[in-house]
Amino acid sequence: MKFIKFFIVGILFGIILSKAEVISWFRIYEMFKFQSFHMYGVIGSAVVLGILIIQLFKKGILKNKDGEQIIIPPKKNAFKANLFGGIIFGLGWALVGACPGPMFILLGRGVLAILIIVFGALLGAFVYHGVKKWMPN
Amino acid sequence: MIEFFLQPWPWYVAGPLITLVMFLLFYFGKTFGVSSNLETICAIGGAGKFNSYFKLDWRKNTWNLIFVFGAIIGGFISYQWLTPNEVIALNPQTIQDLSEIGIKNAGQSYLPAEIFSLDALFSLKGILVLLLGGFLVGFGTRYAGGCTSGHAIVGLSNLEIPSLIAVIGFFVGGLIMTWVFIPIIF
Numbered sequence: 001m002k003f004i005k006f007f008i009v010g011i012l013f014g015i016i017l018s019k020a021e022v023i024s025w026f027r028i029y030e031m032f033k034f035q036s037f038h039m040y041g042v043i044g045s046a047v048v049l050g051i052l053i054i055q056l057f058k059k060g061i062l063k064n065k066d067g068e069q070i071i072i073p074p075k076k077n078a079f080k081a082n083l084f085g086g087i088i089f090g091l092g093w094a095l096v097g098a099c100p101g102p103m104f105i106l107l108g109r110g111v112l113a114i115l116i117i118v119f120g121a122l123l124g125a126f127v128y129h130g131v132k133k134w135m136p137n
Numbered sequence: 138m139i140e141f142f143l144q145p146w147p148w149y150v151a152g153p154l155i156t157l158v159m160f161l162l163f164y165f166g167k168t169f170g171v172s173s174n175l176e177t178i179c180a181i182g183g184a185g186k187f188n189s190y191f192k193l194d195w196r197k198n199t200w201n202l203i204f205v206f207g208a209i210i211g212g213f214i215s216y217q218w219l220t221p222n223e224v225i226a227l228n229p230q231t232i233q234d235l236s237e238i239g240i241k242n243a244g245q246s247y248l249p250a251e252i253f254s255l256d257a258l259f260s261l262k263g264i265l266v267l268l269l270g271g272f273l274v275g276f277g278t279r280y281a282g283g284c285t286s287g288h289a290i291v292g293l294s295n296l297e298i299p300s301l302i303a304v305i306g307f308f309v310g311g312l313i314m315t316w317v318f319i320p321i322i323f
Contacts (some may be wrong), residue, residue, distance in 0.1 A: 003199065003200055003203045005161075005165055006162075006165070006167075006200045006201070006203045006204040006207065007203050007204070007206065007207040007210075008207060009158055009161045009162060009165075009204060009207065010203065010204040010205060010206060010207020010208045010209075010210070010211060011207040011208070011210050011211040011214065012154075012157075012158060012161075012207075012211065013155075013158045013204070013207070013208050013211060014207065014208035014209065014210060014211015014212040014213075014214070014215065015211040015212075015214060015215045015219065016146070016151055016154045016155060016158070016211075017151075017155075017208075017211075017212075018211065018212055018215035018216065018219070018220065019142075019145065019146040019151070019215055019219060019220065020145070020146045020147075020148065020150070020151030021145055021225050021247065022151065023212070023247060024225055024247040024248065025247070025248050025249055025252065025253075026225055026227055026231070026235075026243055026244055026247070026249065027225065027227075028311075029231065029235070029315060029319075030227055030228055030231045031311075032308075032311045032312055032314070032315035032316075033230075033231060033234065033315060033316075035227075035228040035230050035231045035234075036227070036228050036231070037148070038148050039148075040148075041147075041148025041149065041152060042148045042151045042152045042155070043152070043285075043289055043290070044152065045148060045149055045152025045153060045156075046151075046152040046153070046155040046156045046159075046290055046294075047289070047290065047293045047294050049152065049153050049156040050156045050159055050290060050291070050293070050294025051293075051294050051296065053156060053159070053160050053163075053294070054294050054295050057163060062160075062164075064163060064164050064165070064166050065164055065165060065166065066166070068166075070163050070166070072163075072168060072291070072295050073168060074297065074299075075282055075283060075287075075288065075292050075297050075299040075300050075303075076282045076299060077298070077299050078282070078299070079299075079302060081280055081281060081282065082281050082282065082299045082300075082302040082303040082306060083281075083302050083303070083305070083306045084280065084281075084306070085276075085277050085278070085279070085280030085281025085282065085303065085306065086277065086281045086288075086302065086303040086304065086305065086306015086307050086309070086310065087277070087306045087307075087309050087310035087313075088273050088276055088277030088280060088281075088310060089273065089274055089276075089277025089278050089280075089281055089284065089303075089306065089307055089310060090277070090306060090307040090308060090309060090310020090311035090312075090313075090314065091273045091277070091310040091311070091313060091314045091318075092269070092270045092271065092272065092273025092274035092275075092276075092277060092310075092314075093273075093274060093285075093307060093310070093311055093314075094310070094311040094312075094314035094315045094319070095266065095269065095270035095273065095314050095318070095319070095322075096252070096266070096267060096270030096271060096274070097248075097252075098270075098274070099171075099172075099274060099278075099284050099285040099286075100171040100172040100174070100175065100274065100275075100278060100284045100285075100286070101171040101208060101284070101285065101286055103271075103274070104171070104174075104205045104208050104209050104212070105208050105209065105211060105212035106212060106248075107209050107212065108208075108209040108210060108211065108212025108213035108214075108215075108216060109212055109213070109216045109247075110213075111248065111253055112255065112258055113252070113253040113254075113255075113257065113258045113263075113267055114253070116258065116264060116267040116268055116271065117267050117268075117270060117271035117274075118271060119268070119271065120267065120268040120269065120270065120271020120272040120274075120275060121175055121271040121272065121274050121275030121278075122175055122178055122179055122182070122271075122275060123268075123271070123272055123275065124175075124271065124272040124273065124274065124275025124276035124277070124278075124279070125172075125175035125176050125179055125275040125276065125278070125279045126179045126184050126187075126188070126191075126275075127272075127276060128275070128276045128279040128280055129176070129179075129184075129188050129190045129191065129279070130187070130188055132280070135280060
């Protein structure tokens with residue numbers, strides 16, 4: 001039962017991204033064509049508010065449910081991996097119009113094609129760990 | 138209220154609500170990030186037989202799998218009951234640009250039939266596009282160390298330079314695909 005809260009937050013996440021059309025291939029295409037502010041507004045407002053929230057956590061004004069200060073694991077600082085990995089990710093994101101969150105949310109619509117995308121993503125993650133020792137970091 | 142719920146939600150509602158999701162996960166002692174689930178699922182699927190990296194103790198990520206399962210259900214709920222009309226108010230220029238590269242009825246539903254319909258799926262080109270797109274996302278996100286949630290939302294909110302570099306990468310890749318490759322592929 002201790003996991004039910006994550007299930008509920010997940011449902012919330014799925015509904016938000018669906019209702020805001022973030023899971024739509026068309027919205028991603030429109031974003032990369034700079035023809036709408038919508039996606040920039042979604043990500044931008046989430047980040048601006050996110051900066052504020054994280055500062056409140058860091059200053060100890062907000063605490064987690066156990067009253068402790070939160071620790072955010074730092075991202076790996078590897079310029080080439082961040083950049084090249086990011087570019088590869090972006091190529092796929094624009095092609096199928098779905099990053100990992102929306103990919104799973106779209107599964108809930110019962111579209112068979114999404115299953116192929118998820119399979120491709122699993123394969124991609126699997127292959128990355130097979131070849132990572134040769135990848136620039 | 139119900140009326141508002143059934144309309145498409147504007148960015149200034151969706152963005153802060155995404156921050157709320159991030160906040161709730163922090164509050165429950167976790168960090169928002171969807172793409173690490175790809176590795177967890179590989180590990181559960183037996184990828185450890187091929188690569189010892191996947192012999193990880195995936196049980197510590199159970200909460201995140203449950204979160205993703207919730208997201209799938211959220212997608213289902215929204216599709217079934219909360220979105221009576223899936224017409225998207227796209228920029229007319231976008232609709233015209235897509236029509237010129239052979240993608241018709243842009244914005245009449247969430248997903249273009251040219252990529253996601255069964256007809257597309259059962260063509261060689263169609264299935265290759267889906268597999269390749271998914272592969273690039275999965276490979277790229279693990280190489281970069283995060284996706285839109287982990288890097289763009291949490292990483293940027295935490296003012297992390299690696300996340301800024303990754304997000305610049307997301308855009309470089311996305312712009313190349315959209316402006317150069319998509320017109321060739323379709």
